[in-house]
Amino acid sequence: MTRAVRAVRKKELPEPGLDLGVLPTLLGYHVRRAQVAIWRDFVRSVARGRIRPGLFSVLVLAEANPGIAQFELARQLAIDKASVVALIDKLERARLITRRRSTVDRRRHGLFVSPYGTRQLKLLMRDIARHEQRFRDRLTAPELQQLIKLLKRLYD
Amino acid sequence: MTRAVRAVRKKELPEPGLDLGVLPTLLGYHVRRAQVAIWRDFVRSVARGRIRPGLFSVLVLAEANPGIAQFELARQLAIDKASVVALIDKLERARLITRRRSTVDRRRHGLFVSPYGTRQLKLLMRDIARHEQRFRDRLTAPELQQLIKLLKRLYD
DNA sequence: TATTGTTATACTCTATAACTATA
DNA sequence: TATAGTTATAGAGTATAACAATA
Numbered sequence: 203m204t205r206a207v208r209a210v211r212k213k214e215l216p217e218p219g220l221d222l223g224v225l226p227t228l229l230g231y232h233v234r235r236a237q238v239a240i241w242r243d244f245v246r247s248v249a250r251g252r253i254r255p256g257l258f259s260v261l262v263l264a265e266a267n268p269g270i271a272q273f274e275l276a277r278q279l280a281i282d283k284a285s286v287v288a289l290i291d292k293l294e295r296a297r298l299i300t301r302r303r304s305t306v307d308r309r310r311h312g313l314f315v316s317p318y319g320t321r322q323l324k325l326l327m328r329d330i331a332r333h334e335q336r337f338r339d340r341l342t343a344p345e346l347q348q349l350i351k352l353l354k355r356l357y358d
Numbered sequence: 359m360t361r362a363v364r365a366v367r368k369k370e371l372p373e374p375g376l377d378l379g380v381l382p383t384l385l386g387y388h389v390r391r392a393q394v395a396i397w398r399d400f401v402r403s404v405a406r407g408r409i410r411p412g413l414f415s416v417l418v419l420a421e422a423n424p425g426i427a428q429f430e431l432a433r434q435l436a437i438d439k440a441s442v443v444a445l446i447d448k449l450e451r452a453r454l455i456t457r458r459r460s461t462v463d464r465r466r467h468g469l470f471v472s473p474y475g476t477r478q479l480k481l482l483m484r485d486i487a488r489h490e491q492r493f494r495d496r497l498t499a500p501e502l503q504q505l506i507k508l509l510k511r512l513y514d
Numbered sequence: 515t516a517t518t519g520t521t522a523t524a525c526t527c528t529a530t531a532a533c534t535a536t537a
Numbered sequence: 538t539a540t541a542g543t544t545a546t547a548g549a550g551t552a553t554a555a556c557a558a559t560a
Contacts, residue, residue: 220434221419221422221423223418225415229493230400230489230490232510233392234393234397256550259381266378270376273519278376281551283519284551285551289550309558309559327380337385337386346385348508349388350388352505354392427542429541439541440529440530440542463537
């Protein structure tokens with residue numbers, strides 16, 4: 203490409219400094235970008251990408267609430283109960299969780315983290331801690347508290 | 359169900375007050391929940407769900423940067439150039455955007471918002487403003503500025 | 515009748531690889 | 538050789554509808 207053409211292109215086509223228009227004035231834009239940044243770091247650094255944030259949440263909730271029913275998980279994650287089935291299938295195939303039919307209400311399949319799952323969760327938490335730290339390092343302690351407080355305000 | 363059974367279930371199965379375990383200590387958890395809340399409100403309230411946040415971003419970027427190339431869009435949105443094609447296809451079918459081959463570099467398809475697209479974007483902005491306002495109402499002006507500043511810190 | 519879990523199906527958003535046309 | 542756009546294909550993640558088992 204000639205020098206003249208390069209000059210023309212500079213005029214005709216927008217280059218490095220892109221105009222973001224109205225986007226930076228929108229709260230949703232910034233929340234989205236922060237979420238994407240954190241999501242990618244999570245996938246890159248936790249369990250070699252084999253456990254995504256969704257599966258991790260399920261594992262934590264099942265560990266904290268032994269015997270939790272799938273529809274309760276669905277409600278907490280704000281997804282349909284049908285969508286939970288695939289998540290649990292995956293965790294069960296990985297031997298991290300077991301379904302046990304409730305003797306009290308036989309429609310329910312209580313979820314229990316296996317001993318192996320508990321051990322794996324402990325290992326996972328080490329990756330998570332490092333992942334978290336990378337973002338906390340960008341904030342002071344009061345800033346972190348303030349940020350969480352304001353985010354809660356958006357979804358509570 | 360008998361009264362006795364209800365009592366047993368209360369012991370055996372976790373109910374309303376779910377234990378969230380370690381989740382509330384994680385920054386990513388709160389960012390994710392805020393993002394989901396904003397996303398859902400966007401889909402519910404903007405263009406009757408026919409324009410999602412992704413398409414909206416593309417439209418705004420094309421309007422602010424007439425002739426922008428698809429690979430530049432891809433870089434800005436941090437997605438693959440192949441993924442941009444489907445987005446542009448959709449916007450072109452909706453007559454909001456046109457591809458025009460660059461005369462300078464014939465590999466590039468410059469993107470231009472159509473006059474109709476510009477009008478639609480203006481209408482869209484009214485929905486967006488109301489959507490934004492619903493979340494801004496939960497914060498004071500200084501809190502909003504602080505929140506944006508801290509979110510930027512996470513992805514910059 | 516209502517609830518819990520499941521299957522079947524489909525849609526959105528994204529990625530990778532291989533291709534074309536241009537540079 | 539490298540770049541811009543495209544196609545084909547696949548994999549998450551989600552939804553809806555219909556169903557079986559159970560309450």
